[in-house]
Amino acid sequence: MAYTHLSEAPLDLRAPGFSRVRKGNWWIRIITLAFFDYLSLSVSWLIAESYIPPNDFPWDTSRSSFGMLITILVEIAVMAIQGLYQPGQKRYDYFNIIKSLAFAHGLLLAIILLNKTVQTVQFESPSHLLLPWFLNASWVCAGRLFVNVTLEYLRDLQLFGKNSVFVICDPEEQAEYFNFIKKDNRCKIVGFDGAKALDRYTRKATLEQLHDLGVTEVFISWNAIKNRMFLCWLFHAAGITIHILPMEVKQIYRDMELSKIGRMPCLTFTCPLITGKDFWIKRMFDFCFSSLFIILTSPIYIAIALAIKLDSSGPVFYKQTRIGLHGQKFKVWKFRTMRPDADKLQKELETLNENQDGVLFKMKDDPRVTRIGKFLRCYSLDELPQIFNVLQGEMSLVGPRPLATRDVANFSERHFIRQEVLPGITGWWQVSGRSDIIDFDQVMRLDLHYIENWSLWLDINILFKTVAVVLKKQGAY
Known part of the structure; x- marks a missing residue:
């Protein structure tokens, strides 16, 4: 599906859904x-x-x-x-x-x-x-x-100044946390739920419930969020401040501060006054950069298309179904680097997959790759048409790489966080080894690092690193 305006593009967890301004007084x-x-x-x-x-x-x-x-x-x-x-x-x-x-x-x-x-x-x-x-x-x-x-x-006097807060923790922790929070007379507890409220299939309903209750702050226990720190973006986009209740001490996120609620130490993630502004700046940058890039590099596109036609029979472009934002399927554009029957041959080559856990299919010296295809892959030139996916709002310049349906079918539950942000042409994985990384759990750690620490400056840093990696031909095959 093509999106003619930036506002029509689907929203990821960094963009505001029903709130544009931080909640509260x-x-x-x-x-x-x-x-x-x-x-x-x-x-x-x-x-x-x-x-x-x-x-x-x-x-x-x-x-x-x-x-x-x-x-x-x-x-x-x-x-x-x-x-x-x-x-x-x-x-x-x-x-x-x-x-x-x-x-x-x-x-x-x-x-x-x-x-x-x-x-x-x-x-x-x-x-x-x-x-x-x-x-x-x-x-x-x-x-x-x-x-x-x-x-x-x-x-x-209960007349003014109390913030409506919501608590997410395990039932056995509820009484203890409630007692601490009630000691802080600026908080009024309006609801409670267990860790399941943060699950992939229930978090949308949780945010709607918080919106209906007029919640401005959420208290979440460490046990409920220890593997879900990326959800801070969802609450930020909803204009809700997060407090992480007592937890083990380690660096887990940027822009956090130590505060006390009812004399209980907790980590606080204050959302910005205007939510999602960085995400929309990112989308505008993607659109403007992609438009300019296509105009300036159009001769390169034409030259590659002619080379592919002269090297082997078949179409110039290759469109493969990938899984993008929120698990939606879309067609990713690439210059064709393989034989036209490459998808059929992959089933015969599965036994030669070099990825350790089998989630991704990676193989050096793949016999399906054409002569010009090896050159294009060496310098990542086969990825250039994905700029059109960026223009359509299906991808971003920087983000987790969109994977094929075959790869996503092998996902564990913890892997689906990749689908909560816009996929990218390049990302932290690509500048940290690319195809040399054959353990998908390591790929996930790199993607989570990007999601949890995302900023516009990180995107720009990755784009510069991508140029260096491509010129060095690091991890490309």
Whole structure:
């Protein structure tokens, strides 16, 4: 099936389904904190102006209300960059507030002194420089403390501030985890389910249930998710924050932080404010790059097509059924490198399969490969037509390789995670040995590494590594 628009392409687990913005009342928190910060900074600047003589006041705040506004916005922006509007205890990190405002004051003073239109100021006392910073920090910390105490009071009264949370763990762990979570008065437990809720055939229904309940955060026990860390992308796409309950310590994911819920340590994966933006940037990059690549390399396509025709009888292109996103079948395009009857001959060659577990079919010196086919495979030129699959939205430039129906039929349950993200022309497997890797479990580990650590920069890194691997003819046959 061809997809004429990017928005028509099927979505993988990194893309939002029913949610485009992070769930919860985070925006109320940000607006409230920003309002009180603005109010605190305004009052502190007015107090500073009243104590410092006008001729010895270097700041722009005394000259106009616009100068006051810009000064305060710069201070708020610096605090935002330092994470002081993030959820959890970060927003009440008073030492970080003091440091951030000190940096903001230094930045503002540097801008003022570099502005040639401002007359040189003679300072009678260092206190004229330090007093505004001291007042700003004192008033902002006091305002944050007031917000914190008020919010805790409203939570105790069950009036405001509680997040709807869902717990996924084994039944025998439920009581213990519930007791810890209830100690944190910002959480309201609205549901519970076992580890089966994360299974391949039930996770969609689980996400729909979370959506109906208005869940903003999910607590998952280590036993329930230890082999399913890739599911963090699904919850991110749904705009839901994840907390992993006590677990063995090891590096399992990027962008995680250690937090405490009811004095219980857990790992937190905060989803971005706008979900799926990186995935859509990836899709746009795929589309634009593929279009440009086809235009620039069209002479190479024509030359390869002529070489194939002159070398052997049969069609120029070879279309094979592969299993793609969500287990859907599609036709992958390749330049033909084998005899036209290659599929029929494969059954006779199964006994010579060099893959250890038999999931993939790999064979050096395959007698079905033509002379020009060996050259094309050596430099991976036979893969070039898959750019058209990328344009159609069936594939991405980078992702797990789509496998033939014969290979997927031999999958174990744990292997199907490969089908939850868009397949790619190249991937972590291809830049880590390609056909030299004959153990499919090792292939799975490489694919899981890609899925769990995916980022746009990782995709770009793999594309550069692919060029080097192709030029070295590493693992190609």
